[in-house]
Amino acid sequence: MALTIGDLGKATGTKVETIRYYERIGLLPQPSRTAGNYRAYGEAELGRLSFVRRARDLGFSLDQVRALLKLSDDRSQDCARVDRIASEHLREVDRKLADLSALRRELKAVIDSCNGGTVADCRVIEALGPASQG
Amino acid sequence: MALTIGDLGKATGTKVETIRYYERIGLLPQPSRTAGNYRAYGEAELGRLSFVRRARDLGFSLDQVRALLKLSDDRSQDCARVDRIASEHLREVDRKLADLSALRRELKAVIDSCNGGTVADCRVIEALGPASQG
DNA sequence: ATAGGGGCTGTAGCAGCTACAGGGTCAAGA
DNA sequence: TCTTGACCCTGTAGCTGCTACAGCCCCTAT
Incomplete structure (x- = not known):
């Protein structure tokens, strides 16, 4: 059920290194790990990365994506x-x-x-x- | 008569650091130096930097500019x-x-x-x- | 003599990744 | 059971095209 980083990459068209990079700069949260220290992703992470990809495709900067993610996390915001x-x-x-x-x-x-x-x-x-x- | 790097920068609308950078990557030749180790530029260098600036303004990459400079140096080329x-x-x-x-x-x-x-x-x-x- | 405005070298930083090196892990086949 | 190969891990360096220091030297004017 859990996705490896490679699965997530394939599902979103993102390189593995890029996903790790996004995690490092705090765009993606640190996922849980398996016993063998592999990153384990679920639906929520898939959604978040898809969001990032789509925003990037629309040309938003990483800072803008960060801001959009923050806003989208709080659904009551204006x-x-x-x-x-x-x-x-x-x-x-x-x-x-x-x-x-x-x-x-x-x-x-x-x-x-x-x-x-x-x-x-x-x-x-x-x-x-x-x-x-x- | 000789231009300092600051003069050259003003004349071409280029920052001093950028000129030194171009020299470092071999886009501009190493100019002669004054007794006090200042770079001394003449008309030739002014022309060359103007060429670079103009090509950059037209969106050519530094590699492309390098190639264009090489071609322009050999006036008999096709x-x-x-x-x-x-x-x-x-x-x-x-x-x-x-x-x-x-x-x-x-x-x-x-x-x-x-x-x-x-x-x-x-x-x-x-x-x-x-x-x-x- | 000294103050300022330049110049000098070398190095680190920016965006947004990408590409290693040098290891560990895991599933499948012999 | 052992081994192969595909994947994963961390950490670091590289890419483009500059830009911005730090810490120094030089030159001119007062």
Whole structure:
């Protein structure tokens, strides 16, 4: 019935080392141990790790995940605090998207300017050079 | 005429520690030194660091920058190799953009589902939970 | 002479893992 | 029963790309 760390990893798509890492930094509680000192997990731990994985997949930082876990542990708390964390994360994602697409535009322009001679005439190298800072 | 490391940093918008770091990892050559063991930079180094900065701003990894620098040093090389590095980077950027906007969509959906009760009814927490994996 | 603002080296820290080394444990097969 | 091999354990070091010290030296101005 109890899951080994390997089982838990397979069930959640998490590497064993990562699970131990999460435990070490206090994101996951220390599980009980078998006689042979193996970690033994149950449904609760599976749920918690799934939560962590899902939040990580949505791009939350480990600190944010920690905060979300804490909030989710106290079911009577105001949902607004959860919303605040998520919304701030969304704003950050939007910032990253904007930055990345600006970068993409610029990179594309540099690449497109290349007409394929030697490096001496290469627009990519030239675009990176000090003379073309502006 | 020679620039100190601080001058070079100001001229390129790079922190002094970062310049020393680039030197340590071999991205910048070791500059000559003054009698008092200060690094002394000239125009060449300024150009090289500007190149690095610009490439970094375009999201190239340090390894990619290293490769680009090597290519740009040999002006007779085929431009195609430069293009290949840049194009691969572009593809990577496109992948990241796609991932990030998928993530954004999902995150937005989770947030929008919140109607603001307690955590017990919070859709955000629920969406993160193990029951909603699919 | 001294105070400050730089410079120098070397090392440790950040996120978020990942990858060992060097051992112990456990179930299955010969 | 013994042994093989897959798994588990701890602890530590590595990855990217910096950043931030500590503890020192140098140079200029007053």
